[in-house]
Structures are given as C-alpha cells and as structure tokens.
Amino acid sequence: xxxxxxxxxxxxxLIEEMTRDPRVFLIGEDLRAGVPFGVTKGLxxxxxxxxxxxxxxxxxxxxxxxxxxAITGMRPVADMHFAxxxxxxxxxxxxxxxxxxxxxxxxxxxxxxLRMPTGSVKGAAAHHSQSLEAWFVHTPGLHxxxxxxxxxxxxxxxxxxxxxxxxxxxxxxxxxxxxxEVPEEEVLIPLGQADVKRPGSDVTVIATGWMVHQxxxxxxxxxxxxxxxxxxxxxxxxxxxxxxxxxxxxxxTRVVIVEExxxxxxxxxxxxxxxxxxxxxxxxAPVRRVAARDVPMPFSPPLEEYVLPQVRDIVDAVRQVxx
Amino acid sequence: xxxxxxxxxxxxxxxxxxxxxxxxxxxLFAAGRLPGFVHLSIGQEGVAAGASSALRSDDxxxxxxxxxxxxxAKGADTARMMAELFAKRTGSCKGKGGSMHIADAxxxxxxxxxxVAGGLSIAAGVGLSIKQRRSGQVCLCFFGDGAANxxxxxxxxxxxxxxxxxxxxxCENNGWASSTAHRYACAVPDVAVRAAGYGLRGxxxxxxxxxxxxxxxxxxxxxxxxxxxxxxxxxxxVRWQGHYEGDPQGYRDRAEIADGKSRxxxxxxxxxxxxxxxxxxxxxxxxxxAAQEExxxxxxxxxSSPLPAPEEALEDLFAAQQ
Numbered sequence: 017x018x019x020x021x022x023x024x025x026x027x028x029x030l031i032e033e034m035t036r037d038p039r040v041f042l043i044g045e046d047l048r049a050g051v052p053f054g055v056t057k058g059l060x061x062x063x064x065x066x067x068x069x070x071x072x073x074x075x076x077x078x079x080x081x082x083x084x085x086a087i088t089g090m091r092p093v094a095d096m097h098f099a100x101x102x103x104x105x106x107x108x109x110x111x112x113x114x115x116x117x118x119x120x121x122x123x124x125x126x127x128x129x130l131r132m133p134t135g136s137v138k139g140a141a142a143h144h145s146q147s148l149e150a151w152f153v154h155t156p157g158l159h160x161x162x163x164x165x166x167x168x169x170x171x172x173x174x175x176x177x178x179x180x181x182x183x184x185x186x187x188x189x190x191x192x193x194x195x196x197e198v199p200e201e202e203v204l205i206p207l208g209q210a211d212v213k214r215p216g217s218d219v220t221v222i223a224t225g226w227m228v229h230q231x232x233x234x235x236x237x238x239x240x241x242x243x244x245x246x247x248x249x250x251x252x253x254x255x256x257x258x259x260x261x262x263x264x265x266x267x268x269t270r271v272v273i274v275e276e277x278x279x280x281x282x283x284x285x286x287x288x289x290x291x292x293x294x295x296x297x298x299x300x301a302p303v304r305r306v307a308a309r310d311v312p313m314p315f316s317p318p319l320e321e322y323v324l325p326q327v328r329d330i331v332d333a334v335r336q337v338x339x
Numbered sequence: 340x341x342x343x344x345x346x347x348x349x350x351x352x353x354x355x356x357x358x359x360x361x362x363x364x365x366x367l368f369a370a371g372r373l374p375g376f377v378h379l380s381i382g383q384e385g386v387a388a389g390a391s392s393a394l395r396s397d398d399x400x401x402x403x404x405x406x407x408x409x410x411x412a413k414g415a416d417t418a419r420m421m422a423e424l425f426a427k428r429t430g431s432c433k434g435k436g437g438s439m440h441i442a443d444a445x446x447x448x449x450x451x452x453x454x455v456a457g458g459l460s461i462a463a464g465v466g467l468s469i470k471q472r473r474s475g476q477v478c479l480c481f482f483g484d485g486a487a488n489x490x491x492x493x494x495x496x497x498x499x500x501x502x503x504x505x506x507x508x509x510c511e512n513n514g515w516a517s518s519t520a521h522r523y524a525c526a527v528p529d530v531a532v533r534a535a536g537y538g539l540r541g542x543x544x545x546x547x548x549x550x551x552x553x554x555x556x557x558x559x560x561x562x563x564x565x566x567x568x569x570x571x572x573x574x575x576x577v578r579w580q581g582h583y584e585g586d587p588q589g590y591r592d593r594a595e596i597a598d599g600k601s602r603x604x605x606x607x608x609x610x611x612x613x614x615x616x617x618x619x620x621x622x623x624x625x626x627x628x629a630a631q632e633e634x635x636x637x638x639x640x641x642x643s644s645p646l647p648a649p650e651e652a653l654e655d656l657f658a659a660q661q
Contacts (some may be wrong), residue, residue, distance in 0.1 A: 041471065066456020066471065077460045077494035084478075087449060088399065090471055091648070092464075111454050112461065119440040121433030122655035157656055180658035229441070231579060 017197040025166035025198050026055045026131075026187065029173040030093065032202070034063050037091060040177055041067040043082055044095030044131075053133060053192045054096070075101050078110035079130065086128040086182075087116065093177060095293070099132035099186065100146050113182045114157030122197035125180040134162075134225055135276050136313055136324055137189040147225075147277035152184045153254045153286070159207055160253040162186040165227035166196040168251055171205030181205070188225040208255030212264065216246035219334050220264040222287060223247060223274035227306075227325065231274050234330035243338055253283055261287070262295050267301040270337040274330055279307035301337040306330050340554045344617040346392065350549050351390035351612060352626050354605045355407040359630035361577025362419055364407065364424060364438075368584045372414055377438045379451070380408040382547075382579035385604030386511050387412040389552030390479055390574075393560045398446045399465050399478040401458035404439050405511075406451030409481055415443040417633055421641035428651065429644040435655065456486035459508070461497035466504030466569070477563045478506045479556070487530040496537045496571070500610040503568035507559045508534075510571070511546065513578040518590045534571035546574030554580050576603065 020028065034040045035078050038307070042056060048070050050057025060068035071078050076094065096102050102109060102174035117126055136145040152160050161176060161183055163169040168186065176183035213228055223231040228249045235245040248264050250257055265271050271291060273284040288303045309323045341530035356445045368377050380387060387408030393438065394413070402409040410420055415431065423430025423441055430436075432442050443451035450466065452458045462480035469476045486492050488508065498508045510530045511530065514521045531541025542559075544551045552574055559570030577599025580589045 051358040069467075072494075072497060074494035074498060077463060077493040077498045078493060079466030080457075080460020081498060084401075084449075084461040084466070085466075085468040087444075087461075088465050088472075090468045107454055107457060108460060112452075115440075116450065117657070118655050119432060119436045120444065121435045121442040122431070122432070123442060124449070125658055159657075194569075235572065241548070259369055302657060325592040 018200060019195045020166050020198045021193050021195050022166045022169050022187070023054045023192040025170040026173055029170040030056065030059060031062065032315050033174055033177045034059070034067060035037070035139070039091045040093060041090065042093050042095065043069045043071060044078055045071055045073060045097045047095060055192070056282065057123065062152045064287055075104035076108050080112065081106040081112050082128050082130070083108065083116065083126065090205045091127045091177060093129045093131065095131045097133065098144050099134040099148055100133065100143050102148065109152070110155050114155045118157055126182045126331035127152065127180050128182045130182070130184050132184055132186045133189050134186040135188045135190060136320065139315055139320065140313070141315040142312040147275070147308070149186055149253055150277060150281060150283040153283055157182070158239040158254065159183040160186070161207060161251065162253055163251055164188070164191065164213070164225055164249050166194070167203070167212065168205060170198055171203040172207070172251060175204045176205060178204070186225065190226045193302045205251070207252045208257050209252070210248055210250045210257035210260035212246060213249050214245065214247040216268070218244045218268060219246070219272060219329065219338055220261070220268045221245045221247050221272045221274060221334065222250065222261055224250060224253070224283070225276060227274045227276050230325065230327050233327045234334065237327070237331055238334055241319040243334060245334060258290060258294070265291060265295060266298045269298055271299070272304050272306060272330065272333045272337060274306045274325060276308055276325060278281065278310045281307065282307050282309050301339060304337050306331045306333050340558070342550055342553065347550065347608065347612055348618050349637050350388050350392055351411050351555060351605070351608050351618065351623070354384040354390060354608070355626045356417070356550060356630045356633065357384040357387055358605060359627070359634045360411050360420070360637070363421070363634045365580070365584060367638070374426050375437045375585045376585070377424070378405040378440060379580045381406045382599050382603070383511055383513060383576045383649045384408055384508065385549035386546045386552050386574045386576055388558045389431055389549040390481070390509050390621055394477065394479060397447060398476050399449055401449055401462040401465070401478065401480040402451045403458065403481050404451060404453055404455070404484070406441060407438070410443060410448050413448050414446040415448060418640040419443070419639040421637035422644045425644065426639035426646065427641060427644035428647040429640070433651070433655070434647045444593060444624060452595070453520055456489035456491045457484060458482060459486065460498070462492050462506050462508070463495045463499045463504055465505035466499060467502060469505050470502070475564060476505070477560050479560070480506055480508050481514065482508070482510055483531055484510060484512040484514065484521045484525065487533060488524060494624070496534070496539070499540060499569040500537045503566070505563035506569045507556060507563055508569065508571045509556065509577055510573040512573055513576045515578060515582065515591070517582045529573060531571060531573035539569060539571045542570070542572045544574050546576035547604045547607065549604050580614040
C-alpha cells in the first residue's frame with residue numbers, strides 16, 4: 017500500500033471533502049501559505065481564496081465566525097494554528113459551539129470541525145506544547161478526536177467534516193511528518209471506534225496521539241522479555257469506545273493508561289475511573305497511569321524530557337502491573 | 340428618508356407588542372411564577388422594533404441577554420416564547436434555553452446570548468455564510484455598551500470589515516453594563532467612535548425615537564445587501580428597569596429613569612401619528628387591546644403547557660445520540 021505522511025493524509029482528506037461538498041471551506045491563520053505544518057499548502061490554488069480564508073490573528077473571531085457559518089448552511093473547517101491558542105477563544109468553544117444546539121432545543125445543526133495542532137514538539141515550550149484535550153471532553157456537546165496514524169487521521173477528518181456536530185480534531189505536531197499506509201480508496205472511520213494497534217495477551221496499554229507510538233516502542237521492548245502488550249488507540253475521546261477497551265482489559269486483566277497531558281485531571285484519569293467503576297472485577301492488578309508531570313512545558317531539552325512520559329516509563333509501568 | 344404611514348403603524352404595533360410581552364414577564368416574575376432570571380427591555384422597544392422592521396423575513400438577528408424584544412420584533416411566536424420562560428417543553432427551546440438563550444431559527448433569530456459580546460463574532464460568520472451562499476440576506480447584530488469593552492467586539496468588527504460582510508452592528512447603549520456606568524467603564528462616551536478604528540462610520544441615533552432607528556438601519560441594511568459591507572449604529576436608550584428583575588438599582592439616579600420614562604418611544608410615535616391623522620387614538624387603543632389579548636393567549640399557553648420530562652435533559656446534545 018502507498019505511504020503518506022499525516023500532513024499529506026490530512027491534506028488529501030481536505031481536498032476530497034472540499035471537492036465533494038462546496039459548503040466546506042477552511043478558515044484560520046496562515047492557511048494559504050500552509051505554515052507551519054504544511055497541511056493546507058496549495059489548497060487556495062486548487063479551490064480559490066474564497067474557500068481558503070486567511071484570517072487576522074483573532075482566535076475568538078475565527079471560531080465565532082465558524083459557528084455563525086455552520087448554523088446557516090456552511091461547513092467550516094477551522095484551524096487553531098496551535099491548540100494552545102484556543103485559550104483565546106474559550107467562550108466561543110465552550111459557551112457557544114458546544115451548547116448552541118442544546119440550549120436552542122435542537123433548532124440548529126453545527127457542522128463545524130476545529131483542527132487543533134497539539135502536544136509537545138522539541139523545545140516549543142509552554143505556549144506551543146500543551147495537551148488540552150481533557151478540557152473539551154469535560155464540555156458536553158463536543159466530539160473530541162485524536163488520531164495517531166495517517167490513515168486514521170484521513171478517515172476521521174472526512175467523517176468529522178461530514179457530521180452535523182462540532183468536532184475538536186487534535187493533530188499531534190510530532191506526527192505530521194510520520195509516514196504510514198493510507199488506502200487509495202475512500203475510507204470513512206466512524207467516530208467512537210477504537211483500534212487495536214498491536215494485539216497482545218498480557219497487558220492492555222491504552223494510549224493517544226504520539227503516545228501510541230511510544231507505547232508501541234515500549235511493547236517491542238517488553239516483547240523481548242516475553243511480555244505481550246496490547247496497544248489500544250481509542251482514536252476518539254468523545255464519543256469514547258468503552259466496549260473495545262473493556263474487551264481488551266477483560267482479556268489481559270491488567271491496564272496501563274498513557275497520555276502526554278499533565279497528569280492531574282487528564283483524560284486518562286477518567287478512563288481509570290470507568291474501568292474501576294464498571295469492570296473492577298476483571299482486574300488482576302491496580303490500574304496504572306503514565307502522563308506528563310504537572311508543570312508547564314519547560315524549554316530546555318533535559319527539562320522537557322523529564323516532564324514528558326518516556327518509553328522507559330511505559331515499560332516500567334507495565335512491569336509493575338504484570339508483576 | 341420618507342417612511343410610509345403604514346410602516347410607521349407597523350413600528351408602533353411592534354413596540355406595543357414588545358411592551359405588552361415584557362410587562363407580562365415583569366409581573367409574572369415578580370409573582371414568582373417564572374424560574375431563573377430575566378432582563379427586560381422596557382423603554383428600549385424603539386431599537387428592537389425599528390431595527391427589525393428594516394429587515395426581510397429571511398434575514399438573521401443575533402440578540403443579547405436582553406433579547407425578548409428582538410425576538411418579538413423579528414416575528415417569533417410569543418406563545419412559544421412565553422412557554423419557554425415558563426420552562427415548558429412547548430417553549431421555543433423546549434425549556435432548555437430560558438430567557439437568556441431564547442432563539443427561534445425559523446424567523447432567523449440565532450439566539451439571545453448569556454455572554455456579553457458573544458454574538459458579534461457569530462454574526463460575522465453568518466455574514467460570511469451569506470456572502471458564500473450569495474443569498475442576498477443580511478445579518479443584524481444587537482449588543483450593548485458593555486460589549487464594546489470586550490475583545491470579541493474588536494475581532495468581529497475587524498473581520499466584518501476586511502471581508503466586507505453584510506452585517507449591521509447595532510449597539511443599544513443604555514448607559515449601564517449591569518451596575519457599572521458606561522461613563523465610568525468606557526474610554527469614550529460614544530461607542531460609535533470605535534467604529535472609525537475599523538474604517539466604519541459610526542452612526543449615532545436616538546434610540547427613543549424608533550423612526551430614527553428605522554431610518555438608519557434601513558439605509559445600512561440596503562447598503563449591506565447591495566454588497567457595501569458592514570455598518571455600525573449606536574442607539575442611545577434608557578433602561579427603565581433594573582439590569583435584572585429584582586435589581587434594587589441602588590447605584591442609579593432616579594432622575595435618569597424619570598427622564599427615560601418622559602421619552603417613552605411608544606408615546607412619542609403614537610402622539611406623532613395621532614397628530615398627523617395617520618393613526619387615530621381608537622386605532623392605537625385597538626393595538627394595545629390586540630397586544631394584551633395576544634399576551635393573554637401566550638400566558639395561557641405557557642401556563643397550560645406540560646413541563647419537560649426529566650430525561651429530556653439528555654436530548655438535543657448531538658444530531659444523532661451517541
């Protein structure tokens with residue numbers, strides 16, 4: 017099968033959906049130039065500047081305007097440039113986008129996709145490295161998608177754009193240049209469907225985004241010692257595929273939850289709560305979590321490495337639960 | 340600008356209906372019969388009526404927390420509105436929005452808003468959508484003087500101008516952001532001067548004169564519809580009631596309220612029309628009677644409608660329940 021980078025796969029999804037539906041348009045900062053991650057480069061030449069709208073640095077207006085367009089017949093795909101900047105538009109995301117269908121009693125559809133380049137990338141430091149997905153899982157009314165491979169990114173972005181509800185679409189910055197197999201034919205991946213990235217029998221490692229790849233590296237190392245980890249990628253945090261996770265945990269009876277976000281109050285804490293509340297009997301060991309330390313992302317490489325979860329941390333956590 | 344006698348009567352009728360709706364809500368709320376809290380637009384009817392009367396039925400409106408008048412003026416069903424305030428399942432928003440989030444998309448009202456300045460960037464997006472769909476519609480965005488001190492006000496105005504969007508921004512300056520005086524909170528006495536920072540002419544009108552509001556908004560709407568881009572109008576009004584019903588208003592000089600009441604927009608237009616023979620006193624009395632009967636029906640519908648079943652709280656979150 018052919019290989020694409022995640023940036024190429026996302027770009028292909030945008031091209032296909034913009035070709036298919038004239039209501040789809042892009043709105044955000046630096047889209048025509050396609051900087052810094054290259055996803056939208058050349059799309060203005062393909063579709064015209066009316067459908068690839070460069071904005072001023074006005075995050076509240078980008079998201080508010082996307083909402084206004086979405087509830088009156090268009091299908092905006094907005095780009096937050098860096099997920100950190102959504103903090104400048106939290107009213108628009110949390111009070112407006114997430115609630116407008118509900119508080120109006122279902123009068124409007126909100127077909128809006130908000131692309132969120134997320135996570136650490138070497139040395140980007142405190143304002144360009146955060147993993148804020150838990151905030152939005154905690155906001156009823158939003159779908160939260162977080163793919164880890166080019167094929168998943170493409171299939172999930174296409175589904176998000178075609179839906180009638182707002183989607184916060186997290187794209188990990190370290191994965192834009194990562195290659196993976198992407199089918200030539202059209203694939204739409206439903207939201208809320210997990211994927212087992214590596215089968216295994218001894219322990220379930222559930223991980224998101226870049227951490228899926230860290231977990232796969234850890235699984236390779238553990239395999240050399242005869243420990244077979246099953247790596248489950250939920251791909252969507254909301255809606256979340258509890259059935260797939262629980263099936264894996266029932267099989268392995270042990271679980272490690274891995275994420276890049278600051279540990280306290282992160283999405284993994286909710287996953288742990290679901291497991292303990294709903295399938296505690298299936299566990300043969302306490303649930304363990306691997307996450308970032310609770311500080312802003314520091315700049316200096318040794319500091320950053322110390323704060324972020326490492327492959328060895330995952331290996332250690334798995335060894336503890338398999339005892 | 341000449342305004343036909345027919346249009347003037349329509350404006351008067353619209354203001355009378357808004358006043359009748361708001362006075363019912365005032366009394367029902369005081370009697371403890373409506374949950375939540377309400378912000379009334381009594382005294383400010385001239386802006387809602389004047390601005391909305393300049394719109395087509397398929398044009399859009401973004402409203403505010405003080406939004407009942409905007410809804411009534413744009414043609415929302417007052418019975419369903421009243422049912423919403425009674426928190427009933429037959430309400431405009433099935434009892435999920437209430438006064439501060441009331442909306443009726445079927446008449447183009449895309450919502451009151453519980454967040455000051457929450458509507459401006461949404462309005463810019465509606466304008467963008469109108470332009471993209473080449474539908475020839477216009478979006479009218481109401482906001483208060485308090486909104487002018489929030490960031491999204493500036494972001495939205497700038498975006499509307501650089502993209503030449505068909506959005507008419509109408510500031511209802513009643514001099515108070517809750518209990519904080521505009522003269523204290525804003526660096527300039529007229530919000531309209533801020534329009535110049537975005538290359539727009541800020542037009543100031545007397546919001547207690549609905550004909551002046553209508554004239555300015557009609558001109559702005561016609562220009563926006565013809566592709567001339569956004570407009571900015573500041574209507575100076577007096578809020579007769581407190582910020583919310585029950586607000587003791589210890590912060591406010593009673594002379595200001597008395598002055599507002601002496602400039603009642605309904606009396607003003609009624610007197611003018613009667614004087615010109617365009618509308619007899621009996622015809623005006625009939626407008627009041629009809630409005631009272633409409634509100635009788637609205638209250639009866641709201642009162643007699645069923646409350647939502649508790650589990651309806653879980654509906655309408657997504658298009659298809661996950």
